[in-house]
Amino acid sequence: MYKDxxxxxxxxxxxxxxxxxxxxxxxAERRAHGNGGQLALLVVLEPGGFEHWLGVETLMKEEAKENAEQILKELSTEVEKIAGRLPETHIMEGDRIEQVIELINSDKTISTLVLAAGTDPAGPGPLVGALATGKAGFHIPVTVVPGELSDDEIDALT
Structure with a gap:
């Protein structure tokens, strides 16, 4: 991260x-808009456990990538409507925590990681869980947004 x-x-x-x-x-979009910042969106495709079935694994990877591209397209359109510009988008494959750290390390302009807290009673989600236990290893500020906040509540906070 830059020191300036x-x-x-x-x-x-x-x-x-x-x-x-x-x-x-x-x-994140509201915060970026408020201070002239930028957005980067990341979808991480985690291994599916079908490595021993090459044909199945290839098909599942293709489907997962198509789904990720669709998610990024939809979310980028939403961001553009609000901010008037498209965000950067990234699709990476592998362990979610490792891929987030890799992107942060490779792009020194990323200053804040924004995570969503899951609404499932089973827990907050793997990234927030890793963060809470100190196992994440992120070296930039992390903001955890409660997943149940409405747009109006988020707008009031930002």
């Missing part, structure tokens, strides 16, 4: 098409 505090901020939002990730995206 006057550079525009880039908010990295990990998205998956869920309502919670949309809440995190809205929060």
């Amino acid at each position: 505090a006057h550079l525009p901020r880039k908010f990295l939002v990990v998205v998956d098409g869920t309502p919670e990730s949309r809440a995190a995206l809205r929060w």
